Amino acid sequence: MQYFVNVTLTGLTEGMVYSAFALALVLIWRSTRIVNFAQGSMAAATTFIALALIQAGQSYWVALIVALLSGLLLGAIIERVVIRPVEGGPELNAVIVTLGLFVAIQAAIAIVFGSAFQSFPTPFGLEGFQVGDNRIALTPNSVWVIAAVLVTMALLVVLFRFTRIGLAMRASAFGQEVARLLGVRVGRMLTLGWALAAVVGSLAGLLIAGGEFVYPAYMDSLIVFGFVAAVLGGLDSPIGAIVGGLILGLALSYVSGYVERGSALVNVAALVILMVVLLVRPGGLFASSTARRA
């Protein structure tokens, strides 16, 4: 029983990070119909900025804030400079551009920060909490991870539901031409959407890096899981991305915890889950018929 609880807790914590990463993908997909393959590299870049600051003696929190702000900037610049020219063209063009960015940013990281494995600190301990006589797999750091993702999501909900700028962003996502006629500066909203997505992606990158080794390609597996989570949720639904991330986190944790040599099967399991869900519900778990046409 205790083992089950531990595996579940590990799955939830991992799943939270997948959710955040999937959410970043969904934010971009909703507003620009572009699958951003560069999301992982962008997050890796900001994580390395944070690491450089920490190594220079800054606190984790200063590094976190600087990393998130540089994510904001990076997202805005990429949308404005690289993505805008291919927007509205054939869909494949933008996808190829983000794939190119994925490789280019990773190369840039290696040039600037080197490609060695470097350990990334955590702000809180990695020792599990003591419950009775047992240590459970919930650590202060995983509480921080879960809380950070939940707070970010709550802020996004407030932004999209209750502020004028969020309203304008949603309008831009649902109908660019109509929004434009109503006076919405659609271009700015798309830039802001990319910037926000990059912040959420950066957060996911920082959280997954905590207590692990980072290297230019350390986000690659998270990219795969993030995509699976986003597609599970239907790509169009932020709630779907979150639930998709949690389902995937739990499922992968059970596979690696209960199946013999399961940790080697995690990537395969992710693919199997994706295929099963898409066979049963081709639009994803949270696809609704009233949602916009792709």
Add this chain to the structure above:
Amino acid sequence: MGPLAQPTPTAGSTAIDRTAAPDTDRAPSASLEMTGITVAFGGVIALSEVSLVVEPGQVHGLIGPNGAGKTTLFNVACGIVRPTAGEMTWRGQPLRRLKPHQLAGLGIARTLQGVGLFPGMTVLENVMIGAHRHARAGFGSALFALPRSDRDERELRARAMTALSDLGAQQHAGRYPGGLPYPVQKRVALARALVSAPDLLLLDEPASGLAEDEMHDLGELIRTLSGRMSVLLVEHHMDLVMRVCDRITVLDSGRQIAAGTPAEVQADPAVTEAYLGDEVTAEEDAAGTTPTDGGRHHG
């Protein structure tokens, strides 16, 4: 249609005051003038030297057979299509390099053929977007939900609610457009255009898909609106056009073939010619269908 929109009682904005003291009202300058508008798509001439003036507070109809260039002219007025030649002035200022997003700021609102509501947003939120140009909170304070933005937000909500009530659609405020009957969606789209209190309203086939009585209410509404704004109306339903318009411009194959009051236009042999092939004249067309829109009004 529920309670119809009433003119806002601002100083000097009623029709009577305007004729009495035209200089004190901003409305008299609020005329849209299009002069010699020509649009060519490649080698195809969509519009050729079309000129019209939408006078302040008037309802100006734009009619013609399908393919006559009505929608193109509309798109020129919206900045979606840039004319190959010709001039446009609004409130006496030339409109060059007009872009769609500037319309709202210029006091021009447009409805679309069909409805064009945002599917993933509630009716109220759809209408709130229409009042976007009244946004006063800056980008930063709106992003971080500062108090001023919060107050702004509530004002916006109240304004949108009023616009919905004016059109009798307030009970649908919390619903999503996809689940509402078509005529209600049309009304919401109209509320979204009116919530910004525009000086010029561009109505693109507002009666399409409406039943007879709804169309009648729409006509009444357009007449009420004419007191406070200019209206440029593209419509296939001749009886509606003849009833609500002060002036009418008739296009055929991209050229202007007639212009004048409804009576003048109806008497013009060129107009009858343009619609020839069908025996129906505008006067006999009381049933609400026209030669050019067979069946589409139930779309």
